[in-house]
Amino acid sequence: MKSDALIIGAGPCGISASFELSKKGASSIVIEKNPYIGGLSSTLQFGKFRTDIGPHRFFSKNRYLYDMIEDLLGSDWIAVNRLTRFYIRDKFFMYPVDIMDTLKNLGFSGSLSVIYDYAYEKLKNNFSPRKIKSFEDKIISDFGRSLAELNMLNYTEKIWGLPCSKISPDWATQRIKDLSILEVIKKALNMGSSAKTLVDMFYYPKYGTKMIYEAMAKRSLNSRIIMESSPVSLRHEGGKIKAVRVLSKEGEMDIEADNFISTMPLTELVKIITPSLDNKVLESAEKLKYRSHVSLFLAIDRQSLFNDQWVYLPDSYIPFGRMMEPRNFSHAMSEDGKTSLLLEFFCWYGDEVWQASSEKLLELALPRLNKIFSLKREEIFMREVHRERFAYPVYDLDYKKNLEIVKKAVSSFSNLQVAGRGGAFKYNNQDHAIEMGLLSASNIIESPKYNLDDIGSEQAYFEKGYVK
Numbered sequence: 001m002k003s004d005a006l007i008i009g010a011g012p013c014g015i016s017a018s019f020e021l022s023k024k025g026a027s028s029i030v031i032e033k034n035p036y037i038g039g040l041s042s043t044l045q046f047g048k049f050r051t052d053i054g055p056h057r058f059f060s061k062n063r064y065l066y067d068m069i070e071d072l073l074g075s076d077w078i079a080v081n082r083l084t085r086f087y088i089r090d091k092f093f094m095y096p097v098d099i100m101d102t103l104k105n106l107g108f109s110g111s112l113s114v115i116y117d118y119a120y121e122k123l124k125n126n127f128s129p130r131k132i133k134s135f136e137d138k139i140i141s142d143f144g145r146s147l148a149e150l151n152m153l154n155y156t157e158k159i160w161g162l163p164c165s166k167i168s169p170d171w172a173t174q175r176i177k178d179l180s181i182l183e184v185i186k187k188a189l190n191m192g193s194s195a196k197t198l199v200d201m202f203y204y205p206k207y208g209t210k211m212i213y214e215a216m217a218k219r220s221l222n223s224r225i226i227m228e229s230s231p232v233s234l235r236h237e238g239g240k241i242k243a244v245r246v247l248s249k250e251g252e253m254d255i256e257a258d259n260f261i262s263t264m265p266l267t268e269l270v271k272i273i274t275p276s277l278d279n280k281v282l283e284s285a286e287k288l289k290y291r292s293h294v295s296l297f298l299a300i301d302r303q304s305l306f307n308d309q310w311v312y313l314p315d316s317y318i319p320f321g322r323m324m325e326p327r328n329f330s331h332a333m334s335e336d337g338k339t340s341l342l343l344e345f346f347c348w349y350g351d352e353v354w355q356a357s358s359e360k361l362l363e364l365a366l367p368r369l370n371k372i373f374s375l376k377r378e379e380i381f382m383r384e385v386h387r388e389r390f391a392y393p394v395y396d397l398d399y400k401k402n403l404e405i406v407k408k409a410v411s412s413f414s415n416l417q418v419a420g421r422g423g424a425f426k427y428n429n430q431d432h433a434i435e436m437g438l439l440s441a442s443n444i445i446e447s448p449k450y451n452l453d454d455i456g457s458e459q460a461y462f463e464k465g466y467v468k
Contacts, residue, residue: 002256003029003224005444006244008231009263011039012430013420015213015220016437017261022220024445029255031229031246036210037217039263040391040421041430043208046384048335049299051342053386055310055324056209057082057202060431066203072215076206080329086151086312087372093151095312110146117144134397136164138172155314158321159346160291160394168395171427204329209430231264233274240415259444260413261437263420265290265390270406277409284405287398288425293391294345294353296320296361299382304328304339305373319353319364320345341369349389358383393425417443419452432456 005021007014010032018028036042041056057080060066070077086093094101103111121144124130130141135156139148153164160167205211217225229248234241243256262269270277270285310324320343327334334340343365347353356364362383369375393399403425410418418424419436428436432455439450 001029001253003027004257005029005259005261005441006031006255006257007261007263008244008269009039009420009423010034010037010213010217010225010227011263011420011422012041012213012433013423013437013440014039014261014263015216016434017419017441018223018225018437019216019220020438020441021444022222024441025222026441026445027222028220028224029257030223030225031231031244031248031255032225032227033230035227037225037227038210038213040388041209041213041433043210044297044384044386046297046299046382049297049326049338049340049382050208050333051295051297051324051326051340052209052329053295053388054293054322054342054344055329056430057204057309057329058209058430059202060429062431062435065431065434069203069212072219073205073211076211077203078206078330079201080204080309081201083308083328084310084312085308086155086314087318088151088314090371092311106150113146114144114150117146120144132169134165135167135169135171135395138169139164142172151312151314154316155312155321158314158316159392161346161348162394162396166397168397168399170400171395206330206332208326208330208333231272233272234260234269234416235274236413239413241413258415260416261423261440261444262416262418263423265422266406266410266418266425268390269418269423270410281406281409284402287402288406289394289396289399290349290390290422291392291394292347292349292354293388294347294356294361295386295388296343296345296358296365297382297384297386298341298343298362298380299335300339300341300375301379301381302339303337305341305375313368318368320368346392354387356385358385361385390422393421393427395427399425417452424452426453426456428456 004026005028007017007028007030010030014030015037018030021028040053043050043052084095086095091105093105106114121141125141130137132138132141136153139152143152156164156167226248229246232245232247232252235243241260243254245252245254267285267288270281305325307328308325309328310322312322313320322344324342325339326342327339345353345361366377410416417440419440420433421428424436435455436452439455440452443450
């Protein structure tokens, strides 16, 4: 079997690459381990309920992406008024930060601490700037200790399972960028903050995010997607990948191609390249980590629970880190007269949370759900668990030097591109994954000219985005 391009993974990046190649008249074969497409941005269906694997609103600074998706989805590309909050110390705080809301929730003494610590840090940095060696250093330097400890440090530790002193400052540079208290104050005073969307609305597919990728796949006439198939080995010769051995439901097969795009976890890719890569490369790959993610889906006998699309829960005593109500993205996501909730647990592969049953996870969550929503067990009439092993690339203090070694080795193959969150080992949003896919296809059709690592690396607040 042969094609112009073989793509590993049918997530946002892989499907977008296939879609772009097909538009330009090139053929592609996509292999996907799951029985569904969309990767981390897929939509799961349980009876009459749908849910994404976490909250996947769409925003981007690239107008082309909006127009492309609107063309794909038509009237099913709907505008949604956004509401997102933090739940901290048994109170709801607006997100993005609303300074008046925050000060009101903190009270006089708490507000005074935030203002004092921020002013102290700024004054101190004028004379003796803090040495930025970790995420903790960066956040305290930018916001002061009181505000940093309110949500940013504890939520980050909850996601990554590491102390913030062990997390790279690159995480702050990528996810927070030019956001500051001054930006928040300017927004509160309607002074035209340059972080112009702390977005109040977003676009969303009526039946879930997977609609985007199903529409792309449907239009990719020169593409073949082989579901429930995984690469066993990538054979190389003379500085090029020659073929991929694939294990599918029909057995093993070799697929040859002129070009290869991999969106599978980078650490797993390097293990199956044959002849094997240098031991130093494999050892560096072993030191790169991915954080895992477990979702507990609950169908609930109520019309609604809250108005937010999702809520962050930074406090360490709450076992889950984020919760979303899918019907607040689109009413089509829920059975009439009922609603659902998705609780997200961040964990390490193989740990207690990873292995927990739906009943065990519900046991952990129910006391908190009862406190927040007065939710009772008898109101929950369905529960399902979904697990993602390679959810988030971990930016620990040593990730960059290990990643450079691995990527240098992979880039030595002239016809192989690594892309997407898992493939590039780069925490990015859905829009960046789509861009990576489109540009990796352009690198095949045209002479290679796009550096995929540049996508999503601009020094600007990550939640800016164009809204029509």
